[in-house]
Amino acid sequence: MNLVKKSSRVTLHFELSLEDGQIVDSNFAQIPASFVFGDGSLLPDFELALLGMSVGQEASYVMSPEKAFGAHNTSNLQRMPRSQFAMDLEEGMVISFADMKKNELPGVIADIEEKEVVVDFNHPLAGRSLTFRVQIVAIEEAA
Template sequence: MTDSLATPIADNSEVVLHFDLKLADGSAAESTRVNDKPAKLVIGDGNLTDSFEACLLGLKVGDKKSFTLQPEDAFGMPNPDNFHHLERSKFNAEAPAEVGMILAFSQPDGSEMPGIVREVTGDSVTVDFNHPLAGQVITFNVEILSVN
């Protein structure tokens, strides 16, 4: 029987961890500690960037680590093709065309995608469908809770 406390994170490891995600200015972007709901992930399943996974490899239960990723290694750089200009008439009181608003937009397949209103000029509304953290330098603070 192996001691799961001593098992290092490797490919295909199922990992439960707490993380805090901070922007370059020190502001908090996300934290699993707020609601005390740790994240669960599988190394190598494609849900995380290779750079993020590489930072976790070799860590064990109880380890705490902080690492900083450049935009291209975290959520990528903003893609100009993900900025769309929509008619102001497509917005209403429930979904206002106000700069900074994050709204859900229906996709042709029925799914929803979040977009951030970046600019409102006359009848044109510019919506950014890039990941909200695209282009940001991100610092992760992780605490490994379990490795299987």
């Protein structure tokens, strides 16, 4: 029997949902996704959950924030002068910033005050437990 191992190319359907059942991402109604184990497409703990699964097998795993997108980190909240924003702002709005190396860094407007704006640079799913539902479609030996 062909099982998922650390040298596999895996084709699968997956779904990520929040504690309340809200679906964050799913490809069950679409073409399945493929990845090579260890290529960085999936978070490490999500990959580890697939080890030993076989074609056709379906499973659900509850992933704690630490195994998913990390805990919400208050040091990722930045206060910036309101004057830096030459646009209308709304809480929840996502704005792209550049870090020191000119990499794109999305930030969510968390709070708008008279003189300052609080921007949250945590991953939007940080601090959330997620249910990872998966169905293995195919397993091959990676090239």
